[in-house]
Amino acid sequence: xxxxxxxxxxxxxxxxxxxxxxxxxxxxxxxxxxxxxxxxxxxxxxxxxxxxxxxxxxxxxxxxxxxxxxxxxxxxxxxxxxxxxxxxxxxxxxxxxxxxxxxxxxxxxxxxxxxxxxxxxxxxxxxxxxxxxxxxxxxxxxxxxxxxxxxxxxxxxxxxxxxxxxxxxx
Numbered sequence: 001x002x003x004x005x006x007x008x009x010x011x012x013x014x015x016x017x018x019x020x021x022x023x024x025x026x027x028x029x030x031x032x033x034x035x036x037x038x039x040x041x042x043x044x045x046x047x048x049x050x051x052x053x054x055x056x057x058x059x060x061x062x063x064x065x066x067x068x069x070x071x072x073x074x075x076x077x078x079x080x081x082x083x084x085x086x087x088x089x090x091x092x093x094x095x096x097x098x099x100x101x102x103x104x105x106x107x108x109x110x111x112x113x114x115x116x117x118x119x120x121x122x123x124x125x126x127x128x129x130x131x132x133x134x135x136x137x138x139x140x141x142x143x144x145x146x147x148x149x150x151x152x153x154x155x156x157x158x159x160x161x162x163x164x165x166x167x168x169x170x
Contacts, residue, residue: 082143084119084164086151093134101148104128107136108144116170119146121154122163128153129169 087107090099095113099105106117111132120127128150137145144166146154156162 080143081122081165082163083141083161084144084146084151084154084156085137085139085142085161086146086148086156087136088148090134095133097133099134103147104130104150104153105133106130106144106146106150107134108132109135109137111168115168117144118167118169119144119150119154120165120167121156122165124155126154 088101093099093105094107106119108115108117111117113133115132116129117132118127118129128146130146130150134145137143142161144164148157151157154162154164
């Protein structure tokens with residue numbers, strides 16, 4: 001009789017412990033999900049297809065080779081080559097300014113705020129000068145996020161991304 005009561009007590013304690021652990025895991029999961037959603041909201045409006053082919057893996061591997069700043073023949077610094085995207089959401093930039101999709105601005109992970117960049121679409125040759133006022137992009141393999149106006153001027157709105165060359169102008 002006493003052994004049966006102890007067994008029932010042990011099973012109840014085990015059930016309560018498992019329930020508490022399960023709730024704690026759910027709570028932790030929602031925090032991680034909220035952080036992921038926040039980061040995802042800063043992604044480009046049109047993500048390209050996420051299917052990973054061997055060609056795509058090679059392209060991303062090539063993009064990760066971040067070329068160091070160097071002076072080219074014209075005296076401007078070449079910052080890097082890679083994939084650019086654009087974003088339209090957000091109310092405030094990392095620099096504290098109000099985000100405006102109609103301005104020629106960009107998000108770059110490391111360049112100082114106020115830096116002027118010439119972004120050139122490698123495929124079309126179109127270029128635009130933008131001012132860095134935000135941090136990003138938060139998608140692996142991308143080197144810059146530009147505002148909608150800059151993306152429109154570069155001719156990349158329809159596709160959502162473009163291979164670009166960045167030159168530090170000022």
